[in-house]
Amino acid sequence: GDSVTQMEGPVTLSEEAFLTINCTYTATGYPSLFWYVQYPGEGLQLLLKATKADDKGSNKGFEATYRKETTSFHLEKGSVQVSDSAVYFCALHGSGGGADGLTFGKGTHLIIQP
């Protein structure tokens, strides 16, 4: 079945540092890929998405590129802020269609220190 693997946390960085959170996936066909962000005590917010190979999703300074050859969708940001502290989830939606759910990674807790 489908699966998503993302780097274990917590990841602790200083403000203005460069961020990379690795995400790799296993799925048949061409899934859609997502990054969601969760702030403490809240639900998930869609951060960005990509639906086909070589697509780049971007939002709020975050970027991720759909790499079919390496089955990866790494999240990057050039200069993080304290307000970026949250849990980040990589997820995929299988290409089989239908309304089944997303497959999530376990989440990466990001801590940005001033």
Add this chain to the structure above:
Amino acid sequence: DGGITQSPKYLFRKEGQNVTLSCEQNLNHDAMYWYRQDPGQGLRLIYYSQIVNDFQKGDIAEGYSVSREKKESFPLTVTSAQKNPTAFYLCASSIRVEADTQYFGPGTRLTVL
């Protein structure tokens, strides 16, 4: 404002009691979902519904039940058969059955005393 609401935000239950979590959306989405989140784990799918009066089991449906009598509502009942019900429960919706993007509510934290 369109969105998904869940109530209550915090819920406490005694062992052996059933409890129902509310999820309402005014996005006119056809599909709705329930996920469970445990500390240090990703989200796991409990049930989903593609359309009114239809729903399907997800990966961890045992001890849960749902109904979909109205398009905008998808309540989840956590029954006494659920062995470890303490968790954070998230409801989501998507515009149609083929759509991949899901939008999430704020969640309900259930604690069994």
